[in-house]
Amino acid sequence: MRLWIAKQRYLIDFTLASLARRKTKNIGLVLVFALLVFALASVTLLTSALRQEAARVLADSPEVLLQRMVAGRHDLIPPGYIERIGRIRGVQQVEGRLWGYYYDAVVKANYTFQVSRENPPPPGRIVVGPGLARFRGVQTGNVLSFRSYSGKLFTFTVDAVLPAESELVSADLVLLNEADFRAFFDYPAGHFTDIALSVANPQEVRTVATKLAAALPDSRPILREEVLRTYQSIFDWREGIALALLSAAILAFAILAWDKASGLSAEEKREIGILKAIGWETGDVIRMKLWESMLVALAAFLIGYLAAYVHVFHFSAALFAPVLKGWAVLYPSFTLLPAIDGLQIATLLFFTVFPYAVAVLVPIWRAAITDPDAVMRG
Amino acid sequence: MIELDDIHKAFNQGRPNEYWALSGINLKVAARQVTALSGPSGSGKTTLLTLLGCLARPTRGRVRLRDEDVSGLPERFLTEIRRRTFGFVFQQFNLVRGLSALDNVMLPAYPLGLPYGQLREKAENQLAGLDLGHRRDARVEWLSGGEQQRVAIARALINDPEVIIADEPTANLDTALSLQFLDILSRLIDEGRTVVLTSHDPLVVESSVVDRVVRLRDGRLVDNAD
Numbered sequence: 001m002r003l004w005i006a007k008q009r010y011l012i013d014f015t016l017a018s019l020a021r022r023k024t025k026n027i028g029l030v031l032v033f034a035l036l037v038f039a040l041a042s043v044t045l046l047t048s049a050l051r052q053e054a055a056r057v058l059a060d061s062p063e064v065l066l067q068r069m070v071a072g073r074h075d076l077i078p079p080g081y082i083e084r085i086g087r088i089r090g091v092q093q094v095e096g097r098l099w100g101y102y103y104d105a106v107v108k109a110n111y112t113f114q115v116s117r118e119n120p121p122p123p124g125r126i127v128v129g130p131g132l133a134r135f136r137g138v139q140t141g142n143v144l145s146f147r148s149y150s151g152k153l154f155t156f157t158v159d160a161v162l163p164a165e166s167e168l169v170s171a172d173l174v175l176l177n178e179a180d181f182r183a184f185f186d187y188p189a190g191h192f193t194d195i196a197l198s199v200a201n202p203q204e205v206r207t208v209a210t211k212l213a214a215a216l217p218d219s220r221p222i223l224r225e226e227v228l229r230t231y232q233s234i235f236d237w238r239e240g241i242a243l244a245l246l247s248a249a250i251l252a253f254a255i256l257a258w259d260k261a262s263g264l265s266a267e268e269k270r271e272i273g274i275l276k277a278i279g280w281e282t283g284d285v286i287r288m289k290l291w292e293s294m295l296v297a298l299a300a301f302l303i304g305y306l307a308a309y310v311h312v313f314h315f316s317a318a319l320f321a322p323v324l325k326g327w328a329v330l331y332p333s334f335t336l337l338p339a340i341d342g343l344q345i346a347t348l349l350f351f352t353v354f355p356y357a358v359a360v361l362v363p364i365w366r367a368a369i370t371d372p373d374a375v376m377r378g
Numbered sequence: 379m380i381e382l383d384d385i386h387k388a389f390n391q392g393r394p395n396e397y398w399a400l401s402g403i404n405l406k407v408a409a410r411q412v413t414a415l416s417g418p419s420g421s422g423k424t425t426l427l428t429l430l431g432c433l434a435r436p437t438r439g440r441v442r443l444r445d446e447d448v449s450g451l452p453e454r455f456l457t458e459i460r461r462r463t464f465g466f467v468f469q470q471f472n473l474v475r476g477l478s479a480l481d482n483v484m485l486p487a488y489p490l491g492l493p494y495g496q497l498r499e500k501a502e503n504q505l506a507g508l509d510l511g512h513r514r515d516a517r518v519e520w521l522s523g524g525e526q527q528r529v530a531i532a533r534a535l536i537n538d539p540e541v542i543i544a545d546e547p548t549a550n551l552d553t554a555l556s557l558q559f560l561d562i563l564s565r566l567i568d569e570g571r572t573v574v575l576t577s578h579d580p581l582v583v584e585s586s587v588v589d590r591v592v593r594l595r596d597g598r599l600v601d602n603a604d
Binding site: 003004005007009011013014017018021273276278279280281284371372 | 428433457460461473475481485491492533537
């Protein structure tokens with residue numbers, strides 16, 4: 001075993017010397033390789049962080065949402081519905097929610113107006129999301145005016161700006177009290193946008209949904225897990241689009257790897273011949289070259305992955321965010337919580353390091369099995 | 379030491395450009411002697427040398443090393459024999475550029491996995507013995523032709539081989555350096571080694587250091603004394 005280790009140390013030693021001798025070529029190769037890993041890792045890190053972020057945010061949302069449908073479209077919940085739901089067994093809490101969209105022609109963006117039940121702002125005051133505050137350039141104490149859909153002008157004082165940590169879901173949010181909301185949108189009294197239900201036992205969520213559908217046939221229950229799944233598939237889809245675009249880069253890299261692989265330089269071939277002639281076995285030569293390609297590939301992978309990590313979690317994935325985060329005008333600006341998935345790293349490793357090692361190995365094997373007497377013939 | 383029995387060697391066998399480099403060679407190489415293979419270009423000297431040094435296998439015939447038939451051994455075993463028994467000095471020296479003289483000398487011993495300190499000391503001693511101690515850290519491409527050849531000799535000696543195989547060792551050297559090489563040869567014989575070399579340099583072939591000259595022409599021995 002000690003002999004084996006000593007042998008590998010000599011091989012690595014020689015490999016490092018070889019790499020240093022062909023500095024320019026190898027640095028170039030590592031950079032191109034690292035760039036590819038950077039692009040792929042940025043996309044996967046960002047989408048998985050977004051997925052986790054969405055899951056975290058939705059963890060606090062109600063288990064079931066109930067929407068009333070008219071002609072297949074979302075309609076207001078009329079008075080009396082909340083009372084009828086309250087009688088269904090298993091439902092712990094029922095709350096009518098009020099929210100709606102508002103298009104702000106000033107910044108050409110949509111806002112979400114929502115009534116805050118827990119801490120409703122005083123009349124005439126609103127709490128705004130950080131994206132909106134940034135876009136309209138307002139802070140606590142400033143005044144904001146909106147012209148309602150009925151044409152009336154409403155003026156609100158900003159009571160607070162929501163913390164940046166929640167920006168993924170609150171960038172465009174405007175929180176206000178019920179009376180102001182109903183007045184602004186001319187919302188009929190006793191009506192709600194939808195109903196949020198909490199269910200005591202998570203196992204019973206589906207049963208409650210079935211009971212709701214039976215009791216209120218014109219309504220549609222939406223389960224949290226379904227929303228979560230939708231988010232996941234949206235991010236999967238976007239990740240797929242980005243990866244499809246990146247496939248051009250992968251192809252370019254494959255060509256580079258193939259070129260490097262098939263074009264073993266005359267100098268390298270000569271060296272392999274010398275090593276064989278002076279007593280290295282074919283296996284020693286292949287092992288040495290394997291170390292070489294592994295060192296190149298792993299160095300590139302490490303550099304690329306670290307760069308992607310910094311890009312995604314410290315610079316909010318500035319390069320890919322427009323494609324991957326969403327299409328809203330008010331791009332949420334937020335720092336994602338670092339999340340690393342072992343399987344994801346393994347997949348990325350498999351699709352970058354492995355093909356490279358194989359591509360490099362084939363011609364080396366071909367060169368290494370040539371007769372050692374070739375070196376005698378210059 | 380090494381015995382060749384009815385050796386034939388063909389290149390591109392079975393193809394239209396088939397070429398027989400050696401035909402019917404019978405030869406015994408004695409231990410602790412300098413044997414020179416001589417002949418014009420294309421006479422088969424280098425091919426014969428590769429067979430004697432186990433760098434290649436004959437197409438037909440037997441190669442015996444210390445009475446053991448090695449002509450049919452697979453490459454893996456031949457490598458092992460090459461590493462333990464032979465040291466090679468090539469015509470172009472075939473040093474690995476970019477590495478120091480010392481690293482080049484240590485190279486054949488890497489697969490043996492000796493402790494580093496021991497190997498380094500051995501390599502330093504070899505270089506010092508050939509008056510190259512002061513050049514051990516220089517890259518080989520910075521060395522003169524004579525120095526490069528001595529590095530190649532030190533490399534050939536690192537695994538303490540019984541037999542030194544040298545292909546046209548003075549082809550790239552001037553007279554003074556060639557004479558210096560002949561001195562080294564006699565030292566190797568004094569150390570109890572066997573040397574087989576190819577040369578058409580009269581300085582080498584006619585030297586008193588050379589015990590026996592084997593002449594070849596068109597792949598056949600011209601005057602086989604054995």
